[in-house]
Amino acid sequence: MKEGDLSVHLKTAVVGAAAALALVLSGCGKKDEAIKIGHAGPLTGPVAHLGKDNENGVRLALDEANAANIMLGGKKATFAMQSEDDQADPKQGPIVAQKLVDAKVAGVIGHLNSGTTIPASKIYHDAGIAQISPSATNVTYTHQGFKTAFRVMANDAQQGKVLGDYAVHKLGAKNIAIIDDRSAYGQGLADEFEKAAKAAGGQIVTREFTGTDKTDFNAILTSIKGKNPDLIFYGGMDSQSGPMMKQIKNLGIGAKFLTGDGGQTAEFLKLAGDAAEGAYASSPGVPLDKMPGGKAFAEKYKAKFNIEIQLYAPYAYDAANVLLEAMKKADSTDPAKYLPILAGISYQGVTGNVAFDENGDIKGGSISLYQAKGGKWEYLDTVGG
Amino acid sequence: MDIFLQQILNGLVLGSVYALVALGYTMVYGILGLINFAHGEVVMVGALVSLSVVELLLGTNLGLPALLLGVVALVVAIGVCMALGFSIERIAYRPLRRAPRLAPLITAIGVSILLQTLAMLIWGRRYHTVPALIPPTPHAVAGATITNVQILIIVVSALIMAGLMGLVHFTRLGRAMRATAENPVVAGLMGVNINRIISATFVIGSALAAVAGVLVSSNYGVAHYYMGFVLGLKAFTAAVLGGIGNLPGAMVGGLLLGLIESLGAGYIGDLTGGFLGSHYQDVFAFLVLIMVLVFRPTGLLGERLSERA
Numbered sequence: 001m002k003e004g005d006l007s008v009h010l011k012t013a014v015v016g017a018a019a020a021l022a023l024v025l026s027g028c029g030k031k032d033e034a035i036k037i038g039h040a041g042p043l044t045g046p047v048a049h050l051g052k053d054n055e056n057g058v059r060l061a062l063d064e065a066n067a068a069n070i071m072l073g074g075k076k077a078t079f080a081m082q083s084e085d086d087q088a089d090p091k092q093g094p095i096v097a098q099k100l101v102d103a104k105v106a107g108v109i110g111h112l113n114s115g116t117t118i119p120a121s122k123i124y125h126d127a128g129i130a131q132i133s134p135s136a137t138n139v140t141y142t143h144q145g146f147k148t149a150f151r152v153m154a155n156d157a158q159q160g161k162v163l164g165d166y167a168v169h170k171l172g173a174k175n176i177a178i179i180d181d182r183s184a185y186g187q188g189l190a191d192e193f194e195k196a197a198k199a200a201g202g203q204i205v206t207r208e209f210t211g212t213d214k215t216d217f218n219a220i221l222t223s224i225k226g227k228n229p230d231l232i233f234y235g236g237m238d239s240q241s242g243p244m245m246k247q248i249k250n251l252g253i254g255a256k257f258l259t260g261d262g263g264q265t266a267e268f269l270k271l272a273g274d275a276a277e278g279a280y281a282s283s284p285g286v287p288l289d290k291m292p293g294g295k296a297f298a299e300k301y302k303a304k305f306n307i308e309i310q311l312y313a314p315y316a317y318d319a320a321n322v323l324l325e326a327m328k329k330a331d332s333t334d335p336a337k338y339l340p341i342l343a344g345i346s347y348q349g350v351t352g353n354v355a356f357d358e359n360g361d362i363k364g365g366s367i368s369l370y371q372a373k374g375g376k377w378e379y380l381d382t383v384g385g
Numbered sequence: 386m387d388i389f390l391q392q393i394l395n396g397l398v399l400g401s402v403y404a405l406v407a408l409g410y411t412m413v414y415g416i417l418g419l420i421n422f423a424h425g426e427v428v429m430v431g432a433l434v435s436l437s438v439v440e441l442l443l444g445t446n447l448g449l450p451a452l453l454l455g456v457v458a459l460v461v462a463i464g465v466c467m468a469l470g471f472s473i474e475r476i477a478y479r480p481l482r483r484a485p486r487l488a489p490l491i492t493a494i495g496v497s498i499l500l501q502t503l504a505m506l507i508w509g510r511r512y513h514t515v516p517a518l519i520p521p522t523p524h525a526v527a528g529a530t531i532t533n534v535q536i537l538i539i540v541v542s543a544l545i546m547a548g549l550m551g552l553v554h555f556t557r558l559g560r561a562m563r564a565t566a567e568n569p570v571v572a573g574l575m576g577v578n579i580n581r582i583i584s585a586t587f588v589i590g591s592a593l594a595a596v597a598g599v600l601v602s603s604n605y606g607v608a609h610y611y612m613g614f615v616l617g618l619k620a621f622t623a624a625v626l627g628g629i630g631n632l633p634g635a636m637v638g639g640l641l642l643g644l645i646e647s648l649g650a651g652y653i654g655d656l657t658g659g660f661l662g663s664h665y666q667d668v669f670a671f672l673v674l675i676m677v678l679v680f681r682p683t684g685l686l687g688e689r690l691s692e693r694a
Binding site: 043044045046048049206209211213216219220222223225226242243246247249250251267271 | 391392395398510511512521523530532605607611612650666667
């Protein structure tokens with residue numbers, strides 16, 4: 001091959017490449033870039049079923065927004081979800097938060113657990129991006145002075161207070177044993193419960209601890225049995241409270257069982273089986289069939305994903321929708337523009353009216369109580385609100 | 386007193402399972418000097434396979450008696466786990482037998498993560514409810530209660546351990562295993578087919594893991610893709626506590642760890658006046674492990690090398 005040939009070839013190649021690049025670039029420019037909405041939650045690990053449930057809620061909201069031809073800044077807006085797995089691990093929380101910030105998401109729905117939500121909230125705050133958690137209920141999250149942190153569910157202080165009161169006044173408990181799973185959620189809820197139960201005149205006979213990866217509670221339950229309480233309160237998730245309920249019955253403990261929203265699930269009933277009978281649990285907000293848009297949402301969810309709602313999907317759906325609503329009203333996906341609108345928003349979602357107080361907590365969050373009867377959660381009462 | 390007895394029973398049930406799984410760790414270590422970190426996942430696979438078989442058979446509405454259902458599920462689970470154990474050794478460990486010791490350790494961890502992820506894809510992320518084939522009626526024993534499944538766990542574990550001891554000490558295969566443990570090269574020269582013996586060790590260990598998986602999942606009524614990890618870690622600890630590579634050591638270590646955990650969780654709070662709570666359960670168990678290893682680095686029964694299998 002002669003030298004001249006080579007240079008000609010090289011030139012063609014360069015011109016060709018440049019042309020191709022130009023094509024790609026112009027292609028990008030013409031296409032409306034999708035606006036990224038972040039979702040973060042545990043997609044692997046023991047509570048992955050709940051993380052996936054939240055992700056589905058967000059997906060449903062975004063798909064509907066895309067079908068509705070929303071115009072932002074004079075252009076049709078397309079939304080795409082970037083979903084990250086925080087493994088419900090407080091160490092992973094900030095890592096995936098940084099990943100979402102680096103991907104330049106316009107806003108974040110998540111995380112699911114309080115333990116991941118709290119460390120992640122600092123990252124979103126520093127980046128100035130709105131974060132709406134569908135299900136983190138630990139008080140600290142919205143009390144760090146971050147103007148970017150919101151939640152659409154009543155917090156643990158509200159829930160624990162209602163539960164402690166309910167245990168003593170309505171369930172007539174005098175001697176109470178408390179167990180928590182040492183997570184930010186479980187411990188926070190148990191602390192608030194303990195305060196409220198004491199204030200209502202109940203006596204705490206013992207406080208025991210377990211972990212989010214445990215299935216054997218016989219040792220602590222036996223120790224509790226020796227103290228003869230008339231009510232056992234558990235702060236934690238269904239993956240522990242289900243098997244725990246079984247072991248309570250097997251050990252012949254007759255005490256009433258009360259737990260928070262982490263246990264008020266279909267999964268708890270399945271895992272505990274017959275032993276679930278008579279257990280009490282609470283849930284922030286009102287039951288799905290008592291939500292203004294609950295029935296319609298359940299049908300939409302079932303039609304799209306062909307599975308039942310696990311727990312927080314309606315809240316994730318509302319969180320995504322309230323974020324989109326703020327963007328629509330601001331006519332911008334720039335957090336600096338939509339954040340003030342989000343803070344003052346009043347939006348009618350499927351779970352009820354969504355409006356935030358000065359901390360970013362939902363206004364008028366109510367708590368509902370349920371009892372397991374015949375393999376179902378039977379609605380008892382709604383308190384607060 | 387009945388509370389104390391109950392804690393002892395809790396500990397025995399927990400410990401029997403640890404011992405059963407620890408045997409798998411210790412057998413492999415005894416022969417290869419390798420820690421098979423994927424062993425815990427084999428337990429998980431055993432539990433989930435048996436669950437799927439039970440669900441399948443219940444779904445066909447053949448009206449099979451519960452006991453037969455359980456036995457079929459157990460047999461299938463054992464079969465699958467044996468095949469799995471055999472494959473793990475062939476794929477992940479045999480090609481690395483002459484590699485530096487760190488290499489098979491890393492493949493072991495790799496296999497563990499792989500199996501966990503595969504199980505997550507096959508069985509999903511949720512906690513599965515294991516149908517109660519054996520009625521969970523609690524029996525009263527001197528003020529304490531014990532369920533049918535818990536009795537089964539203690540009895541089956543004891544029988545299996547006795548059977549394994551018999552196998553190692555009184556059969557040709559057992560003699561070959563002991564010879565391989567002592568010195569693989571010399572055993573090979575003496576006409577022992579080392580590869581077959583090593584495969585047999587993995588297959589037997591995996592069968593025990595399958596039994597443990599079925600027992601654990603029916604005791605707690607729960608099975609999920611993550612269950613093997615913590616159980617494997619505890620069983621490994623039990624094996625080290627008893628003296629890794631030593632069969633009776635695994636049993637003693639397992640039972641001891643179960644009892645320490647149970648009594649620890651039950652009494653730490655009361656003994657320290659609420660200063661330390663039951664969340665120190667694991668701390669307590671591992672403290673005992675450290676103390677034992679400081680004073681007896683080979684574990685409780687770790688010196689009787691001739692007993693290795």
